[in-house]
Amino acid sequence: MSPNDASPEPAAPVPPADPPGASPAAAPASARPAPGVPRALWIAAVAVLLLGASGAYLGWSAQQRVGLLEQELVRRQQATETAVTEARVLANEARDAARDAAARVALLDARVSEAALQRSQVEQLLQSLARSRDDKVVADVDSALRLAMRHATLLGSPEPVVVALRQADERLAQIDSARVQRVRTALARDLQRLGAVRTPDIATLAARVDEVLRQVDELPLVALVEPRRAPAATPPRAEPAAPAAAAASAPDAPASAAGWLERVPAVTRDVALRVWAEAKSVLRITRIEDPAAMLLTPEQAYFVRETLKLRLLSARLALLARQFDLAQTDLHAAAAMIERKFDPQSRRVQVARDTLRQAEQQAREVELPRPDETLAALAALLR
Template identity: 55%
Template sequence: MPTIAATVNQAASSAAPPPSAPSTSRRDALRNWALIVASVVALGALGVGWNTQQRLRVLEKELVKRQQDSQGEAAQALLLAKQAQDASREAGARVALLDARVSEAALQRTQIEDLIQSLARSRDENVVADVDAALRVALQQSAITGSTEPLLQALQQADDRLARYNQPRLERVRRALARDLDRVKAVGVSDLSSLTLRLDELVRLVDELPLLAATESRRAPSAAPRGASAPEAGASGASWNDHLVAWWDAWPVRLWEEMRSLVRVARVQQPEALLLAPEQMYFLRENLKLRLLNARLALLSRQYATAQADLRDAQAALERYFDPASRRVQVASELLKQVASQARQVSLPRPDETLAALAAAAAGR
């Protein structure tokens, strides 16, 4: 490619006229220089334009690239804004939830504080109510069982609890508890379990007790035959005639002794006791057992009057039909008397003073 200077020289040489004169050549030289300058200027303008065009293209490309980058960044910014908006909404929801939970926690805390204060205020009332309920239940159990043991244990437990609690306003209740405890301990109540065991022992002994009729029938005669050994005394040294004489002399005595053995005289306080037949003896023992069992059931049912009546009938039968000289009959009679003396109706004490003190403490007095 020819350069710009060669092109300009060629154009100038082709355009210049032949030198005819000095003036003409001078004008031609000026014209040539003007053309050269114009060509240089035009070429410079063309170069500047081309350079400017190249720069514009570069700038256009840069602008396009930047526009694309800005559009990408705008899209990314929109995505980030959307994400931020979603996060803001979620954060707002979480804040609202946290506010609700904080409000709920504050409400629960207020309720718990109120409950604690209520428990602190009602602690004395709860202790008083528990002791009162325990005493009333123990009183019912004592009335059912006929024993003071449930009431005694309830009073002791209440005293121990109040001693551990150590509240000055309940000292009046403790003093009332001590007085009621002494009063309950002083009351002697019959032990029904031991009484029923004694009656069971008596029922077992009935079959072993000797009857008066059977004892009298087994007793030996009051006198032994006398003179029966007279013939034998001299049997060794006497003759047959002497034996015969001795037997003849002794037979009236032996006959008299045999007749005396058929009849026996004795002093009996209850004559009907000797007239019992063997089958009547069996029914007598069974009737005595039934009397004792009825007395046992009456004691367990707290029917002391019925029990006393059955025990009196059993004692009368024992004294009338059984041998009073027998050791077993004496033991049975002693057991009957002990049971009859202990089977008494005893009014159970009520802890009224303690209940009144508890009511006063619950009322705040």
């Protein structure tokens, strides 16, 4: 019988595997290998069991660690998202704050510029206030004097300059400084020179022209004047014993008639004297420079008076405007018209003519002197 045909030996029963984690020492005594099993097999089985238990433990432990890592990652991811959101909010706030800061900086720059401008103005004001009181007074005097010169030029009278110089002298007298003595000396010389100037009084001249203008309608014209009747002479009744004395005492008797009057009777002499007196009252001999003045009609006389009024009004306006050449021309023409057209023997005509002649002589332009010495002294003091 061959060895292959021999029946196999009954196999030994395999002990049950130990549960994972069970130590070999904890194995029951019944689990110990049977006496017929090889020792190496038992050792391999135990090693496999130990390895399986270790692998299971390691897998479980790794799984726990992975779960913990996943939780930590999730937590950190949530924290990161929260931080990112907060960072975005902070970035927006920072951007808004930067904009506000830029606007505030621009506003501050504008205010700084304004403050710098105000500071410069204040410095200028302080510098102007820091000037001495004397300089201010001198500057005010110079300005007032120049303004008075303009007024004097407009008015044609040195009175504004004289008033300004007197006021300047009063103000400079209050300054106890040797610097202003030169100015006061020049001021006194200018006052003396201006005081010697005689300018026409425009108001007085205009008043005279107005007075003549009001009397134009009352002045008698040569053509319309009535003959002056002499009082009727009552010849004295001469006695026959003294015919020569009566003839000599008779007014206006011609010298040639004295001889023959002595030889005529008294009645005839009285009649002759009466006829002579009546003839003298009727006849009038007047010397007239302009014969056309005797030919004026009453209607033409109205226009003569109106023409004279226009001349006087033109002269008055020229005086008020200080156009002395035109005023002299109008006054001369008005005086000549009064002398030609009106009765020269009338007292009113004579007074009007003389008034216009005097106004014509006084209406002359006078060159006003300038206070150059005072201005030069003030300019030297203000340097």
